[in-house]
Amino acid sequence: MAILVDEKTRVVIQGATGNQGRFHLAQMLAYGTRVAAGVSPGKGGQEVEGVPVYDTVEQAVLHHGVNASVIFVPAPFCKDAAFEAIDAGLGVVVIITEHIPVHDAMDIMAFARQRGTVVVGPNTFGVISPGKAKLGIMPAQAYAPGPVGIVARSGTLSYEIAAALTAAGLGQSTVVGLGGDRVAGLNFVEVLKRFEEDQATQAVVLVGEIGGTAEEEAAEYIKGMSKPAVAYVAGRSAPPGKRMGHAGAIIERGRGTFEGKVRALEAAGVRVATLPWEVAGLVEEVLSGGGPAGETGPETPLDGE
């Protein structure tokens, strides 16, 4: 078991003939991911690493029954590519591309919601279910199969933490990158819900950072979760940020700070690491029954189902 992607996921790579697309298509194939097709407008009929390339996602669905996409196309064309994938009925669309205009991102999310498609990203490292499927650009050697679900806003920091868990013998069920942009598809809560329902996941690690209110919302949800959670939040030393005008301040209304996030998480029973390399130790503790620190923790057994 895993969430979002597994060994049955049939993947199409959009932007398969570009430098990034070509390189990571090969890496995903090498990992064992079922990459069935590539799409690059105007390049239909070519092959990349033996994988057939089409002009449209529609054809990749028709000929290969693909049900997930990883998008590498340049930012100006990304909205079109994402709409194409969503319109083609794919279940999961992972957008690696960064610097997508935020209004394009809002449009993509509105359309995905209308169609019931799960979007991961943009500006994400992707999703990996170790040993099963890798849809993204993360370094494969940092991961191993196991009971820990990781959900992170940032890439390299989560590689670091995953690698430390792996080194400590704590493999992962699935690792999900939400992406670094303000408007993204999946959020913490939506991923945590899936981990809560996933039999293979016994504990979750949340890698957050300052800004926005996603961690606070995650904390709300975690209060009702049966599985233990560990978190690390980056940005403690950041100076009071450059504000987005009054509207930004009004939206967040005092939330979004490091202290606020840590307080909310701890109040929800999450063990919050002060330094990134302490995460592995905390996960070990909660898996061996150390349990959550807060008073609002779950009443069900802590080491899963």
Next chain:
Amino acid sequence: MAILVDEKTRVVIQGATGNQGRFHLAQMLAYGTRVAAGVSPGKGGQEVEGVPVYDTVEQAVLHHGVNASVIFVPAPFCKDAAFEAIDAGLGVVVIITEHIPVHDAMDIMAFARQRGTVVVGPNTFGVISPGKAKLGIMPAQAYAPGPVGIVARSGTLSYEIAAALTAAGLGQSTVVGLGGDRVAGLNFVEVLKRFEEDQATQAVVLVGEIGGTAEEEAAEYIKGMSKPAVAYVAGRSAPPGKRMGHAGAIIERGRGTFEGKVRALEAAGVRVATLPWEVAGLVEEVLSGGGPAGETGPETPLDGE
């Protein structure tokens, strides 16, 4: 029983303070329709015929639980009014206004579909379930309660036919005006489906006209209906119309003519009247077991449930 609207329907009139809105609000009230509120931006706080007027549909829903709207606002503002009604979650939106730009109509229908709202019209006389509720501008004296469902594209012609039925002692379950515009909400098939399921309806009358392919699509559906159908189609004498360029001809591909429509309806077992005043006689026949003419008629008993 009836379809779409009945004595429980709670109605809001949009454009209630205009000439048309004011006049027909009074007429609908007089008929016994539960007109609970009016909406006219900037006129909130006024009353029309003792019915309170609000600035927004949202307020009419909040204060009166309205679930259907009749729109009389001028064409340039109609898209906004229809979106407001749909967004407020009303189940039925009747658009009386004519001359709505066709692109606005397409937008309205797309939004209504996303939200699951039934739109009647635009450019319709409305919907009446005789003795229960009247949402529209039809002359009340033409109708009486009874077993015949009428669905029509045009107003006056259907008043004529309804009045003849009423005079012949054949009352109506519900009479629905689809509206005269190319892009409309409900179509023949959607109304026929409702009549087929409605216990109070024992026979249906379809009042069509040349152009478009709605009558042909209706004929397809009628093939599987259990209830008998009578039709009148206007436009037999019309000269070959001014065509909408090649695209129009390609869309219809030889359908849309008087002969094509009559042929399709007769093939589906529909009794087609040559002259409007023959409709009542044909309805009498089918209700007394005369049955449909075609070989593809239904196998279930003809005089309904």
Next chain:
Amino acid sequence: MKLYEHMAKEVFGRQGIPVPPGRVVTTAEEAADAARELGEVAVKVQILAGGRGKAGGIRFASTPEEAGRVAEELLGTEVRGLVVDRLLVEKKLAIDREFYLGIAVDGAARRPVVIASTQGGVNIEEVPEKLLVRQTVDPTWGLMPYRSRQVARRLDLEGSEARQFSQILVRLFAIFRSLDAELVEINPLALLEDGRLVAADGRLNVDDDALSRHPDLPRVEEGTETERRAREAGLSYVELDGDIAVMANGAGITMATLDIIQHYGGRPANFLDAGGGAGVEPMARAIEILLSRSPRALLINIFGGITRCDDVARAILKVADARGGIEVPLVIRLVGTNEEEGLALLKERGFEAYRTMEEAARRVVAAAAAGNGGDDSGHTRR
């Protein structure tokens, strides 16, 4: 409102759809000048009707002199019943293949529909269904590039052709939406010998109901003088070739009235829908317009809903007063809202009215055949 080819192409060009270089001319001299600038040219009559090629409305010229001569021959003639008062002189294209590309409103789908074929040109209406690509477009998000690539793919276009086609389709859809078009059409969309795709013809019909949103578009009048007068009065009026003038209220009932007249052997002179609750003034105007065409008889068929029978009566009396009587046999059928008042007003002045369409239709057909409405109107023919 239909735009002339040259206007449609101007819009296309502004939106980045390739069109041939050309100039609109109204004299032979201008045509020759244009050809001097453009080289070998096509000279195309600008009329609001299709099929002008087959009707001799498109000619070619190799020299300025020939262009002038051809223009001379075309200007002032009638092509498909329409007087030619302007020509489009265009650089002649070296066409390899002709595609078809159109966007229209699909009433059944309640959406725009793209129709395309690689077998375009004059016989597009006979192209077999399997060579046509139809794709309705959800107006919610418009036609995004991927959809146009799907259309190109289904047409089996590749490489540069697919790329050009997709770009043209995206732009054509933007025009369709932003200008409230009922129809935009490029036929043929010409694939030139040098590999470029060019709009060799252009059609753009704008929704009359949305014209007020487009003050910058040129205004093009269509129809006969009488049809224009009727349109200005807010009436829906079409001339037919019979001799019985008809006014009714509502498109369906008007159509049905014509059908019934024909059923009884008469020939309707027009379609005039005075529906939608018109008042005395517009209805009087309508009757005046009908009489101005000198029919053999006039039928007024009203089932009053929003339309009030007393208003109808007043309109009739107003016209009778203004003209000193109605000069042709007038048959009236009047029922519905305020029926009693209307009938009383008419009776006072000697007009009778029927209660059923059947009687009224039979009577007007008989009156037209006899050249006399007799005892109904109480008025003599002119």
Next chain:
Amino acid sequence: MKLYEHMAKEVFGRQGIPVPPGRVVTTAEEAADAARELGEVAVKVQILAGGRGKAGGIRFASTPEEAGRVAEELLGTEVRGLVVDRLLVEKKLAIDREFYLGIAVDGAARRPVVIASTQGGVNIEEVPEKLLVRQTVDPTWGLMPYRSRQVARRLDLEGSEARQFSQILVRLFAIFRSLDAELVEINPLALLEDGRLVAADGRLNVDDDALSRHPDLPRVEEGTETERRAREAGLSYVELDGDIAVMANGAGITMATLDIIQHYGGRPANFLDAGGGAGVEPMARAIEILLSRSPRALLINIFGGITRCDDVARAILKVADARGGIEVPLVIRLVGTNEEEGLALLKERGFEAYRTMEEAARRVVAAAAAGNGGDDSGHTRR
């Protein structure tokens, strides 16, 4: 990209949102001229920061002479740390009440959000929640007039105020969408004594990632000289006030690196994210930029994913070659993709690298404190 108030107001005015008459000036004479034209005026410093009123950046003048004097006093000064090089001279408004109206991106809702209050002005951030109206807007269909009427209704606006407010909101939303804004804000939206609603201030921040779609917008540079150089090199760089320069790859890891340095008692000099798989050249540029600020020590923390460790090593060696050595203590932590190659390249030239963040962070803090990186770098301080 933030636009200056006067630029935002120009955009507003073009879209039909009422703004006070005014002129941008850069000299006292121009200010006096403007006042001669406008009468009593407000003189407002144009800086890319809020709170300028409280900081003395808004002054009033009754006469042209006073306007010139006030301009003289303001130009060239610093307000909120920013040099004043232009002023907006505006007709002074007779304000009755101050509203707030803003549209921003709500990341949690993934939608635009309208925020409005009838209690606007300088203290908007302290307005209690119940006096704020928030309404997210589905971008699918945009903000249609009925939605703006709902907002007006919730603010308890009536009559002319409601009408003006609704129209301004619809237009402001159109600006927000069409210009790819991250934020548009009118604070205060002034209700004048004569009943008109006017945008007394204006803010418009455009999404940097969408700037290429808006070639007509003015370009406004922000930040220090070094920050601009970094931005031009495609680097995400922010100056801080410590003395340990940091380069890492990825926003999260960079932030975490700063946290860790601080945790061990050090003070980071900057945030520099060289993530996203930067190659040798940009990374070398990044290191040059960091060294140009003369830090006491430099930490390079790389966990290679897309970023390749051998590229990082080459970038370091390239800078060392160009400068004849790295002049401050350099601490390297290098693991991940092509780690072996990278470490080998560094070792060849006498650079050592750590495998864990912990060791590296402790070391760089110690080095900065000692003013010497010691045996790690093999290089001497300048």
